[in-house]
Amino acid sequence: xxxxxxxxxxxxxxxxxxxxxxxSTDNISPEIVARIAAEIxxxxxxxxxxxxxxxxxxxxxxxxxxxxxxDRATADYVGMLAxxxxxxxxxxxxxxxxxxxxxxxxxxxxxVAEPFIRRKAERHLEEGFVVIFAAGTGNPFxxxxxxxxxxxxxxxxxxxxxxxxxxxxxxxxxxxNPDAKRYETVSFQECLSKQLKVMDATAFSLxxxxxxxxxxxxxxxxxxxxRALNGERIGTVVxx
Ligand code: UDP
Numbered sequence: 001x002x003x004x005x006x007x008x009x010x011x012x013x014x015x016x017x018x019x020x021x022x023x024s025t026d027n028i029s030p031e032i033v034a035r036i037a038a039e040i041x042x043x044x045x046x047x048x049x050x051x052x053x054x055x056x057x058x059x060x061x062x063x064x065x066x067x068x069x070x071d072r073a074t075a076d077y078v079g080m081l082a083x084x085x086x087x088x089x090x091x092x093x094x095x096x097x098x099x100x101x102x103x104x105x106x107x108x109x110x111x112v113a114e115p116f117i118r119r120k121a122e123r124h125l126e127e128g129f130v131v132i133f134a135a136g137t138g139n140p141f142x143x144x145x146x147x148x149x150x151x152x153x154x155x156x157x158x159x160x161x162x163x164x165x166x167x168x169x170x171x172x173x174x175x176x177n178p179d180a181k182r183y184e185t186v187s188f189q190e191c192l193s194k195q196l197k198v199m200d201a202t203a204f205s206l207x208x209x210x211x212x213x214x215x216x217x218x219x220x221x222x223x224x225x226x227r228a229l230n231g232e233r234i235g236t237v238v239x240x
Pocket of ligand 1: 014015016017054055056057058060061062063075076077078079080082083135136137138139140141142143144145146147
């Protein structure tokens with residue numbers, strides 16, 4: 001197998017659902033969050049600078065609430081606040097593992113988090129803190145995938161890791177087509193022409209325009225978060 005790539009600075013996107021125990025009514029599983037934190041601890045030991053963008057889908061999704069009659073912008077603000085709860089849970093678990101970290105929120109909430117200030121965030125990264133980006137972009141009608149693309153662009157990250165429940169990008173839906181083929185690497189252009197879904201269109205185009213590769217990987221197997229962040233070739237690399 002190929003030797004690992006050493007990334008200097010990366011953004012890890014954790015979906016809200018990744019923090020929930022499947023089938024449980026608890027939105028956040030402290031055990032799962034602890035496991036992810038331990039994997040992040042192992043991954044940053046070697047000096048990787050890491051920003052974490054957390055989703056909120058384990059609590060709330062603006063688009064679903066809006067489809068059921070709620071004002072979209074307000075529903076999106078509820079979603080952004082949900083990501084702050086997840087961010088605090090991740091922060092607490094990281095600190096428990098001895099990882100120095102800071103939450104910066106795109107919606108000011110100074111009792112629980114620093115406000116998002118780009119230059120400060122970059123300084124924290126340089127000093128070896130993990131920075132958790134909460135409250136998305138701070139704007140309705142966007143997603144936390146777009147937040148990951150935006151923060152990665154602003155922070156000049158080398159790569160975005162999208163931790164998911166599937167082990168990469170396929171040429172067709174592996175649940176429907178048993179012959180679906182998983183890509184090791186695939187270009188942004190091919191994703192567009194084959195309509196392969198990696199991230200929403202806004203997030204995807206931001207990554208493409210700013211030449212930020214996206215690595216899609218399955219976070220379920222133990223150790224995969226560490227392996228991915230440490231540059232082992234797992235999942236699919238989207239680049240070009
Ligand atoms: N959200 C938003 N603006 C942002 C990021 C998120 O309005 O910049 C809202 C939106 O309603 C979204 C919710 O927050 O549905 C939770 O984020 P997301 O769906 O991206 O979470 P994930 O699916 O990654 O858990």
